[in-house]
Structure formats: structure tokens, C-alpha cells
Amino acid sequence: MTKIIKKYNNTTSIIAKNIANDLIFNENAGKVIQKWRDIFKISQKDFAKTIGVVPSVISDYESGRRQSPGLKMVRKIINAFVKIDREHGALISNEFATIDDNEKLNDAILDISELSNPINVNDFSEIINGNVIVKTNNENIYGYTVIDSIKAITNLSQKELSELYDMTQKRALIFINVETGRSPLVALKVTGLNPGVVVLHGVTKLDALAKRIAEVEGITLILSNSKNVDELLLNLKKLK
Structure with missing residues (x-):
């Protein structure tokens, strides 16, 4: 997991770092995925399509029926949210950048x-x-x-x-x-x-x-x- 953080700390992607932190430090990865889908206002079906999996995979993570994602899937999840953010003009990243640290x-x-x-x-x-x-x-x-x-x-x-x-x-x-x-x-x-x-x-x-x-x-x-x-x-x- 630490490799993921280091990777995104070397980029300008604010949203990637925030999502990586959430996935690593939260005991319930499924809730994290659902939280960020809600932020982006994206359905399970559309998010699954961006990642390249069937919708039931996302549903299983969020409901707890499937164990927390491994490193490979974590990277796919982060990259999917980054891609979605870029496609929407980095609106979410810009919003997070305005927060007073x-x-x-x-x-x-x-x-x-x-x-x-x-x-x-x-x-x-x-x-x-x-x-x-x-x-x-x-x-x-x-x-x-x-x-x-x-x-x-x-x-x-x-x-x-x-x-x-x-x-x-x-x-x-x-x-x-x-x-x-x-x-x-x-x-x-x-x-x-x-x-x-x-x-x-x-x-x-x-x-x-x-x-x-x-x-x-x-x-x-x-x-x-x-x-x-x-x-x-x-x-x-x-x-x-």
C-alpha cells in the first residue's frame, strides 16, 4: 500500500492522493468506494465500466460480500476516479485544492x-x-x-x-x-x-x-x- 501513496505523491493529482489515503487508512474499503462514487455522482454500472469489471464486482465490494481489494484492484479504482475527474475538467480536484489544510x-x-x-x-x-x-x-x-x-x-x-x-x-x-x-x-x-x-x-x-x-x-x-x-x-x- 505504501508504494501506491508514494506513486501518487509524485504526481499533481490531488484526487488520487485523497482516494489512496482513504482506501489505505479506512477499514471498510467498500464504503470508501461508495463515498467517492457519490462525490462523483457516478453509478455502479458506469464506474464498473471505467474500471473494466462487471457491476456486481463493485456491488460486492460496497456491500461487504467481497473482501477488500488487493493492490492491483486498488490501482484500478484510483486510476478510474482520476480518469473520470479529468474527463470532467478536474472539478473535484480543484474543489479539494481549495480546502484550507x-x-x-x-x-x-x-x-x-x-x-x-x-x-x-x-x-x-x-x-x-x-x-x-x-x-x-x-x-x-x-x-x-x-x-x-x-x-x-x-x-x-x-x-x-x-x-x-x-x-x-x-x-x-x-x-x-x-x-x-x-x-x-x-x-x-x-x-x-x-x-x-x-x-x-x-x-x-x-x-x-x-x-x-x-x-x-x-x-x-x-x-x-x-x-x-x-x-x-x-x-x-x-x-x-
């Missing part, structure tokens, strides 16, 4: 702070009512960034995600609105960045792949049991 980035960040005094992983976990699932070190944490995972993954480009995650060295990267934890951890693996600590809030059942990525990449992983986001943010303020 800083505004999107700021919208995804709920709170960001430097700590006057560094804190170790165990003490940090206790303050946010957390359970340490994967512990790779007990290094001090010098700050934290609270991110709305849904807004970050659905609205930010690969470059913006990299910029966001790049601000998290020796810091705690805290994701809210998380269901399984897979998307945030996959995103970190793809970007190749390794924050001091990753905290997931809102997880009902931790995804096995998310835990495995944390173990392999050497990322300390904590699940916060704070009752809600407000309580989590209130606990974090105790560190300031």
Missing part, C-alpha cells in the same frame, strides 16, 4: 500540550485511567496530542497525517472515537512514525492486528478507560 489539521486536534515536567508511562497511564496493553519502554513523556481519529483518517491527506504524527516524538498520541484501534495503528505503520506512546479511547474490543503492530513496531499502547472524552481531557489537564 491548516483548518483541517486544527479541526482534527482536540488538545495539544507540552508538559512542564516529563512523566513516565506508568504514571501517565494511571492519570488517564488506562491499561497498558503493550509496553516497550518506560521513557518519559514530554507532551501529548489528542486527535479525533475519524476526522484525521477521513479528512487529512497522507502529507497532513505525516505532519501530524511527526509532532509526536517523545509524546503521547491519543486517539478518540476509536472502535477497534486498527486504523490508527495501520496509519502509524504506513507513515513509518513511532510516537512515544499511543493511547486509544473508546475501544470496545481491541483489534488483534492493532496490538500486533504495536508489538512489532515497538509502540507502547495504552487503552484509556475514561468514561468519556470530557473526563479524559479533564484528567490530562492535571498534567499541565
